[in-house]
Amino acid sequence: MKALPETTLLVWYCGRCRKSCKVQPPDPEQVACKCDSPVPGLRPTRVTVMHAPKQRPMHALSDEEARLRALARKGTRVRVTFEGEIADAWEWSNGISRGLDFVVTSPDGRRHTVNGKQPGLRIEAITDEESAP
Ligand SMILES: [Zn+2]
Structure with a gap:
């Protein structure tokens, strides 16, 4: 298994408790401040986090998880699709414009x-x- 690379984080320290209260990119594990209303410092500090073997997640990232993580950045252009079944559809008009809305049932039974x-x-x-197998 390949070792995870080290990561450089931007850390804002809380003016009250002096602990990290905001991390960029977001990583809840690196936030230590428990203040109700943290007071982040104005300038972040660059912190390099080594991913020691024991801090590795219990399971390796699957290719699919890794692919999704790579997409999870603000500004990434994506196409979001899912398959479902039309449960309902209706035309509407309010005098100025009109449209056609849908209710789609996804395979887990939820309606969107x-x-x-x-x-x-x-x-x-x-x-x-x-749809053929
Ligand atoms: Zn704090």
């Missing part, structure tokens, strides 16, 4: 309201060919 006017939205049929 989809605003048909959402910019960048694309809904397409899953063909029989695709």
Whole structure:
């Protein structure tokens, strides 16, 4: 197994308890301040965290988890899709504009309201060919 690289964090220390109260990139494990309203210092301190073997997560990241982590950055352009079944759909109009909204049931049975006017939205049929095993 490859060792995790060391990470450089930006740490803001709390003006009350002097402990770390804000970390960039966010990492709850590195936040020590328990103040109700922390007072972060104005300038962060650069801290390099070594990932010692015993601090390694219990399980190695799967390729899929690693892929998702790499995407988890503000500003990353992504396309979010999931498959589901149309449970309901309705047309609406309020005099100025009109649209078509959907309720989609995902495989876990949950219902998601989809605003048909959402910019960048694309809904397409899953063909029989695709759903064949
Ligand atoms: Zn504090």
